[in-house]
Amino acid sequence: xxxxxxxxxxxxxxAVGADRVAAAIEVEARAxxxxxxxxxxxxxxxxxxxxxxxxxxxxxxxxxxxxxxxDVASLFDANFLSGAAHALALGDPEEIPxxxxxxxxxxxxxxxxxxxxxxxxxxxxxxxxxxRALAMxxxxxxxxxxxxxxxxxxxxxxxxxxxxxxxxxxxxxxKYIVCNADEGDSGTFADRMIMEGDPFVLxxxxxxxxxxxxxxxxxxxxxxxxxxxxxxxxxxxxxxRQNNVLGPSVLMSDHAFDIEVRAGAGAYVCGEETSLLxxxxxxxxxxxxxxxxxxxxxxxxxxxVVNNVISLASVPVILDRGAAFYRDFGMGRSRGTIPIxxxxxxxxxGLFEAAFGLTLGEIVEEIAGGTASGRPxxxxxxxxxxxxxxxxxxFDTPFDYEAFAARDGLIGHAGIVVFxxxxxxxxxxxxxxxFCAIESCGKCTPCRIGSTRGVEVxxxxxxxVEPDTQVTLMADLxxxxxxxxxxxxGGFTPYPVMSALTHFPxxxxxxxxxxxxx
Amino acid sequence: xxxxISTRTRELISAHRGLEGPLLPILHAVQSEFGHVPQDVLPVxxxxxxxxxxxxxxxxxxxxxxxxxxxxxxxxxxxxAEACQSMNGExxxxxxxxxxxxDWHETSADGRVTVEPVYCLGxxxxxxxxxxxxxxxxxxxxxxxxxxxxxxSR
Numbered sequence: 001x002x003x004x005x006x007x008x009x010x011x012x013x014x015a016v017g018a019d020r021v022a023a024a025i026e027v028e029a030r031a032x033x034x035x036x037x038x039x040x041x042x043x044x045x046x047x048x049x050x051x052x053x054x055x056x057x058x059x060x061x062x063x064x065x066x067x068x069x070x071d072v073a074s075l076f077d078a079n080f081l082s083g084a085a086h087a088l089a090l091g092d093p094e095e096i097p098x099x100x101x102x103x104x105x106x107x108x109x110x111x112x113x114x115x116x117x118x119x120x121x122x123x124x125x126x127x128x129x130x131x132r133a134l135a136m137x138x139x140x141x142x143x144x145x146x147x148x149x150x151x152x153x154x155x156x157x158x159x160x161x162x163x164x165x166x167x168x169x170x171x172x173x174x175k176y177i178v179c180n181a182d183e184g185d186s187g188t189f190a191d192r193m194i195m196e197g198d199p200f201v202l203x204x205x206x207x208x209x210x211x212x213x214x215x216x217x218x219x220x221x222x223x224x225x226x227x228x229x230x231x232x233x234x235x236x237x238x239x240x241r242q243n244n245v246l247g248p249s250v251l252m253s254d255h256a257f258d259i260e261v262r263a264g265a266g267a268y269v270c271g272e273e274t275s276l277l278x279x280x281x282x283x284x285x286x287x288x289x290x291x292x293x294x295x296x297x298x299x300x301x302x303x304x305v306v307n308n309v310i311s312l313a314s315v316p317v318i319l320d321r322g323a324a325f326y327r328d329f330g331m332g333r334s335r336g337t338i339p340i341x342x343x344x345x346x347x348x349x350g351l352f353e354a355a356f357g358l359t360l361g362e363i364v365e366e367i368a369g370g371t372a373s374g375r376p377x378x379x380x381x382x383x384x385x386x387x388x389x390x391x392x393x394x395f396d397t398p399f400d401y402e403a404f405a406a407r408d409g410l411i412g413h414a415g416i417v418v419f420x421x422x423x424x425x426x427x428x429x430x431x432x433x434x435f436c437a438i439e440s441c442g443k444c445t446p447c448r449i450g451s452t453r454g455v456e457v458x459x460x461x462x463x464x465v466e467p468d469t470q471v472t473l474m475a476d477l478x479x480x481x482x483x484x485x486x487x488x489x490g491g492f493t494p495y496p497v498m499s500a501l502t503h504f505p506x507x508x509x510x511x512x513x514x515x516x517x518x
Numbered sequence: 519x520x521x522x523i524s525t526r527t528r529e530l531i532s533a534h535r536g537l538e539g540p541l542l543p544i545l546h547a548v549q550s551e552f553g554h555v556p557q558d559v560l561p562v563x564x565x566x567x568x569x570x571x572x573x574x575x576x577x578x579x580x581x582x583x584x585x586x587x588x589x590x591x592x593x594x595x596x597x598x599a600e601a602c603q604s605m606n607g608e609x610x611x612x613x614x615x616x617x618x619x620x621d622w623h624e625t626s627a628d629g630r631v632t633v634e635p636v637y638c639l640g641x642x643x644x645x646x647x648x649x650x651x652x653x654x655x656x657x658x659x660x661x662x663x664x665x666x667x668x669x670x671s672r
Contacts (some may be wrong), residue, residue, distance in 0.1 A: 015641050015656030047643035184638055186599030192640040224546075224583055225639050227652060260537075263546055266582035268637060282541030284580040300538065342643065344604035349643030372605070381600055385637075415642065417601045431603070435637065441580075 002035040003081045006054040006061070008111065010043035010196050011228040012189065017068060018051035024072040025053070032076060042197015044111030045351030046098055054093060057083035063093040098348055098367065103329060105337050106314045107190075107353045110197035115232055118243050121200040127251070129319030133208045134253045141212035142168055145315060147323035149335025154180055154271075154308030155383065155412040155488070157334075157401045160315075163305060166295035167213040170303035175215035177206050178280065178299055178306045181222040181229070182264050182271040185384025187415030190339040191309035193351055195222070195229040198313075199236035200245075203259060205312035207250055208319055209305055210257040218259040219299070221276050224266055234261050268439040272487045273306040275441055286441045287487045308413070310339060329355035334400040342368045344381075344417035354399075361395030364418055375420040379428075379504065383412025385435050386492035388499035389419075389428065408499060410492070425504035430458040432496040436489060446481045447490025453477060454497065464510040471508065474501070520558070526551060527559045531566045541567065541577055545584055554585045590625040590632040592670035595649040599638040607646030610658045611635075614648075617667035631670040 007022040008014075022038060029036045046052060052065035053075075062083035064075060071088060078086040090096060104110075113120040121127070133141050146161025167175060179202065183191040195202060206218045222230050237259050240246040248256045267285045270276045274288035277299050298304025314336065318326045326336045334356035340363060342349050347369035364370070364380055371377055379389040388409035390397065397407055404411045419428075433454030440447045454477055461470035478494035485491040501508055530547040534540045544563060549555050555578050564571045578584045596611045615633060618626055625632040641647035644656030650666055 011639075011654050012641050012644050012656065015644050015647060015654035045643075050644070183640060186597075186638045187601045187642045188638075189640040189642055225636060225649075228654075262542065265542060265546070265584060266636075267580065279542065280539050282539035282577065284576050286580075343601040344642065344645060346643075351643075385600060415601075417604055417642065419604045423604065428600070428603075431600070435599075439637070 002037055004037045004039060004056040005081075006039050006041045006056070008043040008051065009040035009115075009228075010050075010111075010193060011226070012047055012193070013043050013050040013052070014228070016050050016066070020069040021051045021053065021067050021072060024069040028072050028076050034076075034081065036081070039114050041113065042110045042115050043193060043351075044093060044099060045107070045193060046096065046348070047350040048348050049090065049096075052090070052093070055080055055083055059083065060092055063090040063096070064088040065090055098350065098352070101367065102353050103337050103355055104353050105317045105326070105329075106201070106310060107194065107198070107339060107351065108317070109201065110194060113198065115197050115199055116235055116239060118200065118239055118245070121198075125320065126200055126316075127204060127245070129316035130204045130207055130245075130251060133211055133319050134251060134255065138168060138212050138214065141208060141319065144323045145212070145318060148318045148326040149323075149330070149333070150311060150314055150318060150326065151334070151401065152308055153310035153314070153338070153413065155185075155410065157411075160307060160311050163295055163307070164209065164213050166293065167215070167303045167305050170296055172303050174217070174300075174302045175213055176299045176302055176304040177209045177213070177215045177218040178277065178304055179206055179218065179220040179309055179312055180271065180273060180276055180306055181220050181226075181309050182276060183226075183309070183413065184223060184268040184271045185386075185413050185415055187343040187381065187417035188341050188384060188413045189343070190341050190351060190414070192226050192229050194309060194313050195226070195233050199233050200240065201313045201316055202233070202309060203236060203240050203245065205315040206259055207246065207257045208315050209307065209312060211250070211255050213303075213305055215303075215305065216256045216258070218257065219280055220259060220261045221264060221270070221280055222261055223264040230261060230263055237261065267441075268435075269441045269487075269489055272489060274487070276306065277304065284441070286443050287489075289486060310413075331355075331357035331398065331400050332402055334402070338399065338411070338414050340399065341413075341415040342418075343415060345371045345373055345420050346418045347372050356398075356400050358399050359395060360390060360397045360399065360416075361392075363399070363416065364395065368418065371418060371420045373420045373422075375422065377418055378421040378423050379419045379425065379500075381417045381419070381428075381496065382415070383410045383495075384415055385432060386410075386488055386495055387412050388495040389425065389503060390499070391503040394503075408495070408502075410495065425500040425507040426458060426462060429497045429500040430455060430462075432493050432500075433458065436493040440489060444484070444486040444490060446484035447486070447493075450477055450481045450485075450490065451493065454481075454493075461508060461510075467508075467510045471501070523552065523556060523558060524562055527562045528566065531563060535566075541569075541574070542581075545578055545581075549584055554588045557586060590630050592631040592651055594631060594633050594651075594666060594670060595636040595639070596633065597637070597639050597641070597645070597647045598635045601638070601642035602646040605645040607658070610646050610660070610663050613660060614663045614667060617664065618671070
């Protein structure tokens with residue numbers, strides 16, 4: 001009997017040995033003359049269990065993990081092909097609490113299907129959103145997305161439907177859909193996972209955006225640090241063309257739409273939409289002043305939708321199930337689900353898609369299970385390198401755009417990085433300035449110069465040179481950067497810096513006092 | 519300039535000329551062909567795309583990816599961003615640099631290896647992470663660091 005075995009080809013799983021495990025399974029099966037079909041999937045996002053191997057049994061899938069190559073022979077010995085017991089057995093993957101507690105809408109297929117099988121994609125509900133969109137008037141598609149309450153998942157939280165409406169209403173000979181896949185924030189990997197694990201959902205979302213706004217060309221600006229995602233996405237686009245999902249006649253309709261992948265070149269600032277557009281045009285990735293809005297004058301001066309990967313990948317389910325279905329999840333003005341990425345010093349790191357509204361404490365303590373080191377949690381940075389550090393005393397903050405803003409933070413791209421009590425918050429604040437200095441595009445003074453001055457101020461503070469003056473200077477500098485920078489790089493660097501100072505003032509005390517306190 | 523470099527560059531340019539905004543794809547192609555972006559090719563690109571040499575230099579020098587000089591035979595990129603910091607990525611990086619006898623951005627004297635910082639590989643739930651000649655490595659510990667050092671020193 002031919003048994004199907006699933007091993008992730010997600011780069012997070014590959015980084016911890018999934019390719020070696022897959023090779024060992026093939027070698028072992030051949031040695032034992034067993035017929036198997038090995039399918040490389042995306043990741044389910046339970047990274048502490050990766051490489052997680054799944055076996056298709058008559059009673060459903062059975063998971064094993066974390067599997068090392070040297071465990072493979074014993075798995076065969078235990079007859080894992082029939083889902084038998086083993087020290088690494090995890091049972092039905094869907095019943096693992098971390099997965100069971102989730103609401104997977106955007107990531108419904110990720111980790112389950114063969115990412116490059118269009119038949120798999122269709123069998124799991126793919127293209128239903130696009131088919132429905134093709135039967136609708138463009139205005140009705142825009143209205144559906146608006147009604148769903150979907151907001152930009154890249155961090156800014158701008159209503160996606162409003163952006164589309166602006167582009168749809170603009171008159172031009174060409175319009176573009178640009179997918180921002182320059183996921184540079186530390187602690188975030190949702191874009192990478194979906195592009196590696198379910199690339200067709202992004203293609204479908206972009207095609208719907210094109211039909212809704214009258215754009216016939218899409219670009220995916222994908223960071224060069226993600227070679228696996230570039231390879232999978234590029235291949236998926238070719239397959240989509242062969243199957244008439246992309247091309248002159250999208251699913252045999254009158255609509256034309258095609259997509260091209262463009263690799264970034266290692267500049268963090270190109271995650272900012274206007275510098276991304278400059279980069280796509282072949283220029284330095286310098287931020288543009290707004291207005292004009294990219295929706296009116298974007299790529300090559302044409303009306304352009306610039307949306308994050310997850311925003312676009314959430315569109316198919318909205319069109320398939322309807323705006324009300326999606327909008328019914330969430331809280332306040334944060335509707336639908338958000339793929340929270342739990343990273344850093346945690347026991348259970350991974351992707352957790354859930355309706356908005358979980359508290360930070362629930363996420364860190366219950367879902368992530370506290371720190372990997374077993375030490376107490378000291379700080380949690382939410383929203384990447386430009387996000388605030390939260391102390392445990394703010395763990396009651398619900399995951400919601402407005403609730404985080406009210407506490408001088410941001411959810412950004414929904415990555416959270418956990419630090420244990422060995423973290424030095426002065427060093428983290430210094431890193432925030434240093435990172436800004438390395439990545440600044442140089443266009444505006446507060447960011448270009450302020451970041452370097454910030455590093456110097458913190459070095460003097462650490463050395464105990466007039467500490468009170470340095471703290472005043474730092475606060476003043478942050479104020480200038482926050483209100484005087486052109487984009488979020490300079491404008492949001494004050495979030496990690498000031499939150500570190502506000503919530504962990506003891507780390508900013510001069511040395512002798514710090515040491516006396518310890 | 520070496521005629522073959524110039525000829526090959528013109529071929530790469532014509533392969534990408536039909537793209538909208540072809541400069542970045544061309545620079546990537548040049549780097550993938552020669553291992554770096556030789557300064558000599560910038561005037562060729564400028565001429566072919568009808569840009570000024572200053573513009574092409576400005577773009578090539580803006581992006582961290584494009585190197586002016588060849589790297590070592592192996593390139594190790596070690597993540598220095600927050601998620602890896604929280605799992606002692608800096609400690610692992612220091613061990614690697616010490617074993618290889620180089621500092622950040624440096625190439626070892628024997629030309630075998632270049633070590634570069636990278637700010638996030640998206641492997642944040644398997645931190646600390648690195649990339650060795652394009653191969654991703656997660657959950658770095660002292661043993662994994664020694665393995666990488668041995669591999670790239672061979």
